[in-house]
Amino acid sequence: MLCQMMETQRRSFLKTVIYRVVAVTTIAILTWFYTGNAYTVTQIVIAYNVIVWSFYYAHERIWARIQWGRIETANNQ
Numbered sequence: 001m002l003c004q005m006m007e008t009q010r011r012s013f014l015k016t017v018i019y020r021v022v023a024v025t026t027i028a029i030l031t032w033f034y035t036g037n038a039y040t041v042t043q044i045v046i047a048y049n050v051i052v053w054s055f056y057y058a059h060e061r062i063w064a065r066i067q068w069g070r071i072e073t074a075n076n077q
Contacts, residue, residue, distance in 0.1 A: 005070075012060040020053055 024045055031041045 007060070007064040009061070012057065012064060016053060016057050016060060019056065020049060023052065024049060 027048060028041050028045050031044050032038075035041065
């Protein structure tokens with residue numbers, strides 16, 4: 001019997017959160033380095049993350065439905 005694994009929405013969401021923490025830190029450091037202004041850092045980080053978070057989550061959900069590149073394994077239970 002072959003088993004097909006699909007990511008849950010919860011897993012995709014957690015991956016998104018972890019990825020965004022790394023990205024937020026990176027963009028905040030770079031923005032601070034170039035501007036030296038905490039207000040500018042905050043505004044850029046918030047705007048950027050609202051947009052990118054949405055696109056990344058949608059990207060993950062789309063790829064969770066694509067079968068290309070997946071290997072089916074036997075379910076031994």
